[in-house]
Amino acid sequence: MGRLGIIACQVLEKELACLLREHHEISRIYIERSAENTRFASLLDDDRTRTVNDADFLPVRCSGTEVLVDVLPAALHSDVDELEYRCNAQIDAMKQNTSAILLFMGLCGNALQNVVVREDVPLVTIEDDGLVDDCIVALLGRKRYMEELRKMGSLFLSHGWVTHWDRIVRKIERDMEGFKMVLRLDDYRRTRYIHTPGVDEGNILAAAQDLSNDMELEFTSMRGSLDLL
Template sequence: MAEAGIAHTALPLEAIPEKSAGKGEGLTLIIYMLELALHAIPENLKKTVYSKVELMAPRSDGVLLFYGLCGNVLGKIEEDFRALDCRVSILKEENGEIVDDCIGAVLGGRGHYLEALKSCRGAGTFFLTPMWAVNWREMIRTAGLSRNPDDIEMSKFVFDYAGYKRVARVNTGLAYEKDFDARVKEFSTLFEFEVTDLEGTLQLVENCYAKTKASMLEACPHSQT
C-alpha cells in the first residue's frame, strides 16, 4: 500500500472502534487478512471465515469477502448472516453466482475459467497468480502433495501421476509481488512444466467492491466498511 501511495494505518483489532463509536463523514476501509491456504481444509475455512465475520460485523456496515465457493463451504454465507446489522457479501459474477475460487475471480468468472481450461487442450495445468507463485511451497504442503515442500521428487511424482504438464502464469495486472516471474520460472523448471501465459482481469473484483460500497453507503451515509 505504501508503494502504491495509499495512506493507511496498521492497528491491532482491539483498537478498531465499533461502528457506533465512529465519528465524521466519509468511508473507512478496513482490510483484515486471514492466513494463507485455509481452503486446504474446507471445514476449517468455513469456521475461520464465519468467526471473523462475526468479529468484524460490530465494527463494519458492510463486509466483502474476497473468497469464492472454495469447496462449496461458503455458498450460503450471505444467507447465514442476513440477520446481521451489517451487509455481508462475497465475490459474485454478473449473473449473481458466487465465483468458484480465486483463479476464477481473476480470470473474469466461470465462463472465462472454462475457456482457459479448454485452451490447455487436455494437458493438466496448474494456475499460478502472483500470490500463489510466491507461496507455491506452502501451497504444495497444504494441498497434501507432500508434507515436505522441499521434497521436489515426491511432489513431482504426484504431479506426474495426476497428469500435470503445464503451469499457467496468470497476469492479474497487480505488481505487488516483485518476484512473480522468477517464482513461476523456478516452479516450471523444478517440475519440468511448460509455461503458458493467461491474461487476468480485476473487473469482477472491482465490480463487486463497487456494488458493496454503493449499497452500504446508500443505507448508511456515514459508513465505514
C-alpha cells in the same frame, strides 16, 4: 459514508492492495494486528492505513468512507471446515463495527456455502454468474476459466500462489516431491501464470518460471483482470 469490512484470502493480498490504493475516496484503512495483516500493511504502504489491536475500539462515527481489513492465511482452502470457521468468526467480530462485509475470496471447495447465506449481516461476494469458485476464477472470469480447463493439463499460478507456494504445498501434500507425484498422476503438462494489471510482479515471474522447472512443467502465461474484484 460508512465502514466496509473486508475479509480477504492472503492469495489475493496484492490485488486487494492495488484496488484499495486506487480508491481515493476511502479516507481510512483500518487493519487488525496479525502476521498476515502486518504483511498486508507493508504491501499496501498507504498513509491512510491505521493498525488496530481490537476493532471494537474503532470510532463509532466514520470520517468519510472507511474500510476494516482482515487477511486470512493462504491455503485455508485445503481444510474447508477451518476456512468456514475462520470466516464465520471474523464476520462475528466485524459485524458490529461495519455496515457490510466483503468476502474477498471464492467459494473455495464450497467452504463458504454456509457462510454466504447468513442473514444477520449484509455480505458482498465476488460474482460472475454466481459466486466465483476460487481466486483463479476471480482473476480470469468464469467463461475464460472454463475455456482454459477444456485444454486439460494446466496448473494455474497467480502472484499470490507463487508468493505463498511453500505454505500451500505443505497444506496440500506436505512436501514438493509428493505434490509432483500428484501432478504426474493427474497428467499436468504446463503452468499458466496469470499476469494481473496494476500488480507489481517484481521477481515473481522468475520465481514462477523456477517453480515450473522444478515441477517439470512447461511455463506459459496469460493475462488476467481485476474487473470482477
